[in-house]
Amino acid sequence: MNYIVAGGGAVGLATAQVLLQAGHAVVLLERGTIGQEASWAGGGILSPLCPWDYSDAVTRLATRGAVLFEAWVHGLREATGIDPEYEQSGMLVLPPCDAQLAQQWCARNDVPLRQVNAADYDLQLPGDALLLPQVAQVRNPRLLQALRKQVEMLGGHIVENCAVQEFEAEGGRVRKLLTSCGEYSADGYIVTAGAWSKQVLGQYALDLDIKPVRGQMLLYRFDTPPLPHIVLQKDLYLIPRRDGHLLVGSTLEDVGFDKSTTTAACAELMQRAQRLLPQLRDMPVVQQWAGLRPGSPHNVPTIGRHPHLENLYLNSGHFRYGVTMAPASAEILLNELTGATQPFDVAPYASGWGV
Numbered sequence: 001m002n003y004i005v006a007g008g009g010a011v012g013l014a015t016a017q018v019l020l021q022a023g024h025a026v027v028l029l030e031r032g033t034i035g036q037e038a039s040w041a042g043g044g045i046l047s048p049l050c051p052w053d054y055s056d057a058v059t060r061l062a063t064r065g066a067v068l069f070e071a072w073v074h075g076l077r078e079a080t081g082i083d084p085e086y087e088q089s090g091m092l093v094l095p096p097c098d099a100q101l102a103q104q105w106c107a108r109n110d111v112p113l114r115q116v117n118a119a120d121y122d123l124q125l126p127g128d129a130l131l132l133p134q135v136a137q138v139r140n141p142r143l144l145q146a147l148r149k150q151v152e153m154l155g156g157h158i159v160e161n162c163a164v165q166e167f168e169a170e171g172g173r174v175r176k177l178l179t180s181c182g183e184y185s186a187d188g189y190i191v192t193a194g195a196w197s198k199q200v201l202g203q204y205a206l207d208l209d210i211k212p213v214r215g216q217m218l219l220y221r222f223d224t225p226p227l228p229h230i231v232l233q234k235d236l237y238l239i240p241r242r243d244g245h246l247l248v249g250s251t252l253e254d255v256g257f258d259k260s261t262t263t264a265a266c267a268e269l270m271q272r273a274q275r276l277l278p279q280l281r282d283m284p285v286v287q288q289w290a291g292l293r294p295g296s297p298h299n300v301p302t303i304g305r306h307p308h309l310e311n312l313y314l315n316s317g318h319f320r321y322g323v324t325m326a327p328a329s330a331e332i333l334l335n336e337l338t339g340a341t342q343p344f345d346v347a348p349y350a351s352g353w354g355v
Contacts, residue, residue, distance in 0.1 A: 012192035020154035035144030041291025052105035057348035064328035207354025213295035302352025
């Protein structure tokens with residue numbers, strides 16, 4: 001069979017990859033440049049920030065994605081020669097947090113957790129913290145480069161600067177897709193357009209509730225990594241990269257499709273990060289950027305077949321965790337297409353259509 005995948009972020013590329021590996025033909029359409037939206041802008045923490053604060057639908061999918069990730073990136077590195085820099089760096093969760101809830105959730109889900117002294121990590125914060133030693137990270141831009149290269153190596157056809165304009169449907173099926181670069185037709189159509197998914201689906205979006213949520217990030221540069229672990233305090237995180245770069249994020253802003261950066265967000269992130277890591281007070285911000293996450297109710301994505309059009313599918317609405325969930329989401333969608341057994345109950349990911 002041949003498929004059109006509309007949207008070229010981590011989820012779209014992962015979807016195209018598994019379809020190609022299963023022997024299908026794939027055309028991937030991207031309204032801009034492949035891998036340059038939310039997937040590129042994110043930090044690459046391969047875990048919900050505090051998993052005990054989320055529903056089972058979120059943690060189940062994120063955990064499955066994290067389990068698949070190491071072998072996934074190993075395969076990408078072997079096939080493409082591009083190293084996505086997967087690293088099990090661990091995550092230090094600073095107070096205030098509900099330590100009792102965290103310990104109960106980790107014990108119930110067999111997730112290692114250690115109580116440590118925050119001051120031992122050169123952080124300007126006394127008292128106990130929680131260490132999740134198995135939390136990993138990946139370098140998003142390199143992951144996207146590797147995914148793109150493998151999709152092309154597998155025979156996928158990528159068309160950039162190609163905006164979807166309208167689906168034409170008849171008799172309960174999509175017949176063709178109208179775009180800014182012509183008409184396309186296929187056996188199946190899969191929308192993976194992130195924050196733009198509702199606009200792409202147009203009249204067929206039903207009651208789908210996916211909207212853009214802006215997140216701003218800062219980048220610092222050290223000679224060597226200033227922290228041994230990812231550091232999280234409430235909604236602020238510091239992510240050390242192997243080469244000394246340090247990412248600081250992130251805001252959550254409901255501002256529509258405005259991807260601009262602001263001085264107010266920069267100042268807030270700087271001040272909060274400096275309180276934890278005083279070395280930052282004498283350091284310049286190397287870069288500031290913003291991305292638009294595909295916000296969805298309770299962070300639960302919609303994955304699966306359209307309720308009324310039998311050859312239209314959606315894999316979107318992953319909010320903050322698209323990169324983490326990408327391999328598991330692609331697996332679930334492929335299983336639905338082929339009728340294979342799912343790794344767990346996927347019913348929660350069909351409810352996003354609202355019907």
